[in-house]
Structure formats: C-alpha cells, structure tokens
Amino acid sequence: MMRNFDQYTKKRLNHYxxxxxxxxxxxxxxxxxxxxxAYPEIKxxxxxxxxxxxxxxxxxxxxxxxxxxxxxxxIDQELIKMLNLHNxxxxxxxxxxxxxxxxxxxxxxxxxCSCVDRVLIEINQQDNLYLPVPGQTFANFDxxxxxxxxxxxxxxxxxxxxxxxxxxxxxxxxxxxxxRDNPENLYLFGxxxxxxxxxxxxxxxxxxxxxxxxVFIKAVKLFELMAQRRILLNSFSPDPEEQDLVNRKFDLxxxxxxxxxxxxxxxxxxxxxxxxxxxxxxxxxxNANLPVIMTSNLKPSELAEDYDERIQSxxxxxxxxxxxxxxxxxxxTAKGKMEQDAD
Numbered sequence: 001m002m003r004n005f006d007q008y009t010k011k012r013l014n015h016y017x018x019x020x021x022x023x024x025x026x027x028x029x030x031x032x033x034x035x036x037x038a039y040p041e042i043k044x045x046x047x048x049x050x051x052x053x054x055x056x057x058x059x060x061x062x063x064x065x066x067x068x069x070x071x072x073x074x075i076d077q078e079l080i081k082m083l084n085l086h087n088x089x090x091x092x093x094x095x096x097x098x099x100x101x102x103x104x105x106x107x108x109x110x111x112x113c114s115c116v117d118r119v120l121i122e123i124n125q126q127d128n129l130y131l132p133v134p135g136q137t138f139a140n141f142d143x144x145x146x147x148x149x150x151x152x153x154x155x156x157x158x159x160x161x162x163x164x165x166x167x168x169x170x171x172x173x174x175x176x177x178x179x180r181d182n183p184e185n186l187y188l189f190g191x192x193x194x195x196x197x198x199x200x201x202x203x204x205x206x207x208x209x210x211x212x213x214x215v216f217i218k219a220v221k222l223f224e225l226m227a228q229r230r231i232l233l234n235s236f237s238p239d240p241e242e243q244d245l246v247n248r249k250f251d252l253x254x255x256x257x258x259x260x261x262x263x264x265x266x267x268x269x270x271x272x273x274x275x276x277x278x279x280x281x282x283x284x285x286x287n288a289n290l291p292v293i294m295t296s297n298l299k300p301s302e303l304a305e306d307y308d309e310r311i312q313s314x315x316x317x318x319x320x321x322x323x324x325x326x327x328x329x330x331x332x333t334a335k336g337k338m339e340q341d342a343d
Contacts, residue, residue, distance in 0.1 A: 161326030190324025
C-alpha cells in the first residue's frame with residue numbers, strides 16, 4: 001500500500017535524501033582522489049580501461065578490430081591485482097550509501113524504502129518541538145532558592161529542602177553519567193514548585209548534549225495526541241495525511257531514546273481510553289528497554305485513584321521513586337523579587 005505524507009514531509013524527505021547522496025558522493029570523490037595521488041598507476045589503469053571500452057564500442061560499430069586496440073580483460077586483471085596489492089576495495093569508486101537497498105533515494109520501485117521510517121524519526125527529532133527549556137541545566141541549578149530550614153512538615157524534619165535537593169541533584173547527575181549502561185525509569189513526585197520539572201529538564205538537557213534523542217512533553221499534550229490518534233483509528237475514513245502526521249509524532253514518542261513526561265495527573269481525565277494507550281506506551285518502552293522519566297504532584301499511592309491500579313503497579317514496580325518536598329519556590333522567588341523591587 002502506497003504511503004501518504006503531507007507535502008511538507010515529502011519535501012523534507014527529498015531534501016534529506018538529496019543531502020545524504022551528496023555527502024556520500026563527496027566522500028567517494030575524496031577517497032578516489034586520495035588513491036590516485038598515492039598510487040598514480042591505478043589512475044593510469046583506470047584511464048586505459050576507459051580507452052579500451054571505447055575501443056570495443058568503436059570496433060562493434062565499424063565491424064572490424066582496429067590495430068593497437070587495448071584488451072579490456074587484461075587491463076581489468078591488472079587493475080584488480082594492483083587494488084588487492086594495496087588493500088583497496090574493488091568497488092572503491094562507488095559511493096558508500098547509508099541504505100544499500102535504495103542507495104539513499106528513499107524509493108524502491110513505486111513505494112518508499114523501509115529506511116524511511118528511520119529517517120522520519122531523525123527528521124522529527126530535528127524538528128522536535130518536544131524539548132526541554134534550554135536554560136534549565138545543572139550549570140544553572142541554584143540551590144540557594146531552596147530553604148535551609150528544617151521543618152517537621154517536610155522530610156519528617158530530618159532534612160532541609162536544600163539538603164534534600166542537593167541529594168536529588170547528585171542522583172540526577174549520576175543518572176546522566178550511567179545512562180548509557182543503565183537507563184532507568186524515574187518518577188519525580190511532590191507538591192507544586194519543589195523543582196521536579198527543573199531537575200528533569202537538567203537531566204534531559206545534559207543527555208541531549210551527549211547525543212541522546214529525547215522527547216520532553218507535557219502530559220496534557222501527550223494525552224491530547226493519544227486521543228487524536230484514537231479518533232483517527234476509529235474513523236471510517238480518516239484523512240491519510242493527518243493520520244500519518246499523528247502516527248509519526250506518536251512513533252517519535254514511542255521510540256525516542258528517552259521520554260520525559262511532565263505533570264502526569266494534570267491532564268483532562270477520561271479522554272477516549274487514553275489510560276489504556278498510556279499503559280501500552282509504558283509497556284512498549286519498558287520491553288524495549290527505553291527509559292521514561294515522569295514528574296507529578298501525585299504520590300505513588302494516589303495514582304490508582306486518578307488512573308487505575310495497572311498504571312500505579314507499573315510505576316511503583318518499574319520506576320525509581322524520588323520524593324520532592326518543601327515550600328513552593330516559585331512563590332518564594334516571586335515574593336523575594338517583589339521585596340527587592342519595593343526596596
């Protein structure tokens with residue numbers, strides 16, 4: 001079945017493959033020139049091979065063999081020996097395309113090549129709107145905004161919010177350092193304004209700088225996308241371009257190296273069986289060993305009330321749980337700024 005893409009995606013695909021082919025051909029040209037400079041006898045044999053081929057064509061046209069016509073087979077054998085002697089591949093003049101099936105054209109016959117799925121993920125990642133705020137990094141992580149006062153309301157009075165956040169930051173940095181070898185799932189929970197989203201952004205930005213493909217998305221947007229996808233799936237005659245666009249977005253979310261979901265629990269409830277879709281998404285990523293980080297105001301014990309026991313079971317069983325407590329630093333920061341302005 002012929003796949004349908006919107007015009008923008010078609011243009012991006014064509015441009016992407018054109019650049020891939022140009023790159024492969026530039027590398028080929030550089031490789032050939034380097035070989036000719038190092039071994040001019042190979043270039044000489046290649047030129048003789050061309051002359052011999054032209055001579056053979058001329059002989060066929062004229063109906064007789066001209067005197068001094070070069071023997072193409074002998075030149076071929078001599079060229080092969082020379083290439084083997086210098087450990088040069090026999091196909092050194094051919095571009096090394098990423099996809100051996102379509103040779104970086106994106107097409108096989110009258111349909112898209114199988115490599116298009118991988119390319120779409122790369123294109124989506126380049127155009128990815130689901131990214132963390134660039135400035136929310138470990139370098140900009142200011143512990144001074146967190147209270148140094150111990151309070152029996154927070155951490156049973158054993159830790160101040162600043163001490164707790166220092167420990168959480170250490171865990172987050174360790175997570176980044178060990179991500180390649182041990183990609184774990186994290187569930188960051190606590191009251192509003194305690195630094196959950198900022199710390200998740202720090203992790204995401206650090207891993208993005210290390211080359212990890214990731215999606216950073218608000219739970220509201222994720223559930224809206226899952227609802228839109230389900231509507232199209234249930235539609236008798238969905239718009240093929242809209243369906244492809246939604247499927248590609250969801251495919252990016254499902255297959256990205258790290259999925260960060262912010263504010264689970266704040267989305268609209270009961271959207272077209274999206275809870276089941278969330279379970280499938282979490283299961284697919286867990287089975288593929290693709291980690292998920294979530295933030296939420298909900299304690300793990302409250303997940304069953306807002307969602308159901310299946311989601312609660314997956315998160316409490318498969319995620320490292322990190323608790324955030326303390327006064328709302330947004331309110332505290334805003335209050336401090338107003339006091340400074342008043343001064």
